[in-house]
Amino acid sequence: MPAAAPLWDPSQYLRHADHRARPFADLLARVPDLPGRPARIADLGCGPGNVTTLLAARWPTAHITGYDNSPQMLERARADHEGPTPGGGRLDFAAADARTWTPAEPYDLIISNATLQWVPGHPASFPAWVDALAPGGTLAFQVPGNFDSPSHRLMREIAASPRWRERLGGTLRHDGAILTPAGYLGRLTALGCDADVWETTYLHLLQGEDPVLDWVKGTGLRPVLTELGPDADAFVEEYRAALRTAYPAGEHGTVFPFRRVFAVARKAG
Template sequence: MPATTPTWDPGQYLRHAEHRARPFAELLDRVPALPGDPARIADLGCGPGNVTVQLAARRPGAHITGYDNSPQMLARTDEYAGPTAGGGRLDFAHADLTDWTPTETYDLIVSNAALQWVPGHLDALPGWLDALAPGGTFAFQVPHNIDAPLHTLMRELAASARWKDRLTGVLRREDSVHAPLVYLDRLARLGCEVDVWETTYMQLLQGDDAVLDWSKGTGMRPVLTALADDPEAADAFTAEYRDLLRTAYPAAPYGTVLPFRRLFAVARKTA
């Protein structure tokens, strides 16, 4: 379990908004018809709300609530909150997914790139599924690339002699996301019709040190949070990590390719 709760920077996170939003759109493509009309939907780990609005576009009559534990992210959701064009409503609320307990029934519970930050999230699945209406759906996607250089180099650097006293236990563990079969088995045993798959995106990033820029918005947040009181140390760690990434992900004339594997699951509760 991470020792540091990350402080999020919505502006940095949104610098690669298109790449971050695409998997959510592809997840929603596989969500079946919902039992409620209008539907009640929860978006777990909604971030700044920029992908939650995709739900409103696809389910214009639904009442959708985005939940997140970051005040910085929730502050950016104001521009999206309120009635939707289709007669529904979009609102946002603070919630920590490590102990979030549904207090109402939902037709869809969805999560985009958030469960990897929730230790023990497999144990939360029964309670979340209990909150689904018969015929409702639980759908999520998470990064499944903790073994990629993007993460292994950061963990190795954090464990090095220079940084281990400051950063031991800060980063996500290797088991923060489980194998696809683990999710399929758990959800099927809980009585769901399950579809699980993986996709590797060849993300073409632009700009100088583009992979570092990507990581500053997500994977590096625990490190940047832990070193926030020491800007000189934060800059030093960033420079060392940058040099490692330059070798692992060399820039080309057309940009820098960051292969990024994601895991998807759509589980429909039997009616």
């Protein structure tokens, strides 16, 4: 039986909002000027909308739509951010699934922040997304590249243990979740784009008790929490102990290395 779609908790996700927003800001800094006046922008996998607002700061007159398949995330995004923007543009949010989303209109920018790793086979969507870009438009995204780090490896090992494997078999993905940077570069240049692909490992200095666990409760652990429901506490306790060994607290906090892969692909003008 396929695993249930993860249930998202906007408040938990936003507990590390500053750290999570930094890769989006770094991605945005490499996006070139857009052809539209005003620009039309799609934020695919917008979550609670907190980083979508950065698009309005960069392109104040743009019409920006954030797309997500989580009702909880969309409710939070609409409540906090939807409406006219200070520069005369508009920010709205709509339900859409990145696995099946096909642009219904031309866009100057299609951007996605830490979403495509949840979409099996997402590079197959690149041709349709690039086709939907206006001439000179851009497809930009960043995805986590830390699936072999202790935070993810330990989660998979515990899920595969005799206690949990019957309930969690197939719940956590790894192989093929993302391409290598060279793989993304090859796919995007083959579509005729001027592509810039890079990777960065951030060293997040987290505060508080069990901060790495607190981080993954907002993202990578969501499928386990959803699948186990009320029984998740026992899994979390096993996982907590393993994370404390893998990420020991230091004098100034807990260092959490996090690799990410970025791509900015500009369509020919």
